[in-house]
Amino acid sequence: MKKTLKITAVVLFVAFVAIQFYRPAKINPPIIAAETLEATTYVPDEVAKILSRSCNDCHTNNSNYPWYSQVAPMSWGxxxxxxxxxxxxxLSTWAIYDTKRKKHKLEExxxxxTSGEMPHYQYLWIHRDAQLSDDDKKILCDWTDAEKSMLPLT
Ligand code: HEC
Structure with a gap:
């Protein structure tokens, strides 16, 4: 019995080491200032803060890859x-979206x-401060509504 446990532990360890060799590319593509959300859109400070705290890691080209993103299998997810x-x-290429896509994404x-689908629930396991309050949600929705109304009709 003891021996089986030892063998299992060794096998698991070897497997863990082996999967470390599969490393999908972790990149932050270059950010072109003229293409960013801020280039063409008024982003109030309070909105910028929420985006930065809860969204930008997955929705800009400026993602922070924490240490555990180096370790498979977490890194893959x-x-x-x-x-x-x-x-x-x-949001780093927002300015080059066409009007229709901008409107749709603002709605989304x-x-x-509001539905609680974002920020992604797995992100909240570790980034506890990314959780949005009702106030945060209202600030974001007021901003998306205002932005939508300023876009030309399509
Ligand atoms: C851990 C990464 C992660 C974080 C953080 C995150 N998202 Fe997402 N988001 C995703 C993924 C993955 C998708 C695509 C799959 C899906 O819809 O679940 C997505 C999709 C979206 C979409 C597109 C929906 C559509 O159908 O057009 C919007 C809008 C969005 N997220 C907004 C946000 C906002 C706003 C925040 C911050 C409050 C946020 N996300 C935080 C990973 C993330």
Whole structure:
């Protein structure tokens, strides 16, 4: 029995070491100032603070990759979320979205935070301060509504 446990531990350890060699690319693509959200959009301080605290790690090209994002299998999930998050909404390339996409994404931002789907629940396991209060949600939705109303009709 003891021997089986030892063998299992060794096998698990070897597997853990082996998976470390599969390292998906962890990148922060360059940020072009003219393409960012701030380039064409008025972002009040209080909105910027919420985005920075709760969203930017997955929705900009300026993600912070913490130490545990170096360790498989956690790294795989984190990198996946960042890549998918950026594909869906990248505030670093916001200015080059067309008007229709901007409107849709502004609506989604309010919807996602109101429904509690964003920030991603796994992010909240570690980033406890990323949790949004009702006030935060209102600040974000007031801002997305205001921005939407300033965009040209499509
Ligand atoms: C841990 C990474 C992570 C964080 C943090 C995060 N998101 Fe996301 N977000 C994702 C992923 C992954 C997707 C795409 C899959 C999905 O919809 O669940 C996504 C999708 C979205 C979408 C696109 C929905 C659509 O269908 O167009 C919006 C809008 C969004 N997030 C807003 C936010 C906002 C606002 C915050 C901060 C309050 C936030 N996210 C925080 C990972 C994240």
């Amino acid at each position: 984190i990198i996946d979320h960042i890549n998918e998050g950026r594909r869906e909404l990248n 931002i309010c919807e996602m935070v």
